Ligand SMILES: Nc1ncnc2c1ncn2[C@@H]1O[C@H](COP(=O)(O)OP(=O)(O)OP(=O)(O)O)[C@@H](O)[C@H]1O
């Protein structure tokens with residue numbers, strides 16, 4: 270057995286820590302990209318569902334989209350996007366992960382936004398329209414800012430669960446944090462617990478940091494005297 | 498047709514799923530006039546007010562504001578000139594009192610920010626809430642919220658103000674402050690249509706009282722005359738009832 274001399278697990282971790290950080294970086298980019306796609310697309314879906322044409326031609330596909338992406342396990346979606354799409358178009362594992370997870374996040378975020386918009390009393394829109402605001406202005410200046418207050422809590426949950434789910438991109442070969450950890454483990458044989466403990470800590474710190482930012486934002490949106 | 502009418506409502510009809518709520522309503526308001534609209538619950542008072550600014554578009558009939566017809570295609574511009582005060586205030590809950598009174602001046606009329614602020618402050622003083630500019634709606638009493646909503650409507654410099662039961666959502670001890678503001682507006686020469694059961698307001702401030710029932714205007718005239726000698730039995734009966742309970 271060819272054991273690396275004089276290197277215990279702490280030394281290995283210290284030596285390979287930059288790789289873990291790099292993996293963390295990939296996870297963060299994946300996270301930001303999928304949340305961004307989810308935000309833009311989710312908002313568009315929500316606006317179409319609430320304020321768009323009521324015809325089945327528009328509403329039905331949106332509903333099917335939402336159901337499908339919320340109903341299929343993300344691992345399956347990752348495989349479908351990676352192996353399925355790469356048959357037609359050469360897609361990198363990272364791009365496949367961003368797409369699969371971003372599209373799914375859109376389904377979840379559209380629901381978060383929809384119930385946030387719906388929680389704004391109808392009288393708010395009515396008063397804005399009665400004063401001469403167009404529908405778009407009323408949404409932008411009145412309904413949207415109020416719904417943000419309602420959306421931020423559930424959105425923080427979505428953020429947390431997506432952080433954790435980025436680790437699943439591992440299965441199609443994206444070299445994110447979990448896969449980097451796996452490399453270290455194979456090269457040192459054993460010490461699984463130690464390595465994964467460090468990885469767990471990294472995920473945890475990222476999660477807490479993101480949550481703190483979002484809570485700060487939530488406090489900023491809070492309105493005196495207003496109870497949710 | 499009279500040219501100096503600020504608001505001219507002609508033969509407005511409106512049905513909801515076969516139920517005809519307005520069956521041909523017409524009335525007019527000259528500049529500075531206040532008319533009070535009364536009638537039993539379900540007679541179509543709210544529907545009529547909401548038809549005027551197309552919150553509920555009328556099925557038939559025409560509405561003119563200072564000689565210009567209110568139509569779907571100019572509706573946003575027309576609404577900016579028709580103040581509407583709701584029963585439950587509908588203040589924008591995420592904005593301070595000052596911003597509530599400012600926002601539509603800026604976003605709808607394109608008034609410069611500092612001009613809008615000054616106007617908002619003036620209107621707040623006018624309703625006696627100059628010191629509440631930085632409060633949020635949820636920090637105010639119902640009466641104060643309704644006065645802010647009146648200031649918000651006034652800041653748009655409307656041709657006419659429509660009130661739909663502005664005191665009905667308030668505790669009895671808070672109606673007075675709102676009624677006083679409305680009386681002051683009436684005597685300042687504001688043009689207003691007011692749906693209310695506050696008969697003290699009707700007596701003191703209304704140039705004309707309009708009694709509606711079943712989608713028709715049954716009778717209209719100076720309030721003193723209707724109170725003392727309404728021609729129609731149903732008008733008399735209704736006014737007696739609200740004089741006792743209202
Ligand atoms: N959006 C709607 N859909 C269906 N019917 C409606 C709608 N709005 C009002 N109605 C009906 O129209 C009739 C007139 O209602 P409206 O609210 O105009 O009466 P109102 O005179 O304002 O009564 P109140 O004194 O109770 O406020 C009622 O029978 C009511 O049920």
Ligand SMILES: [Mg+2]
Nearest residue numbers: 542543544662
């Ligand atoms: Mg009503």
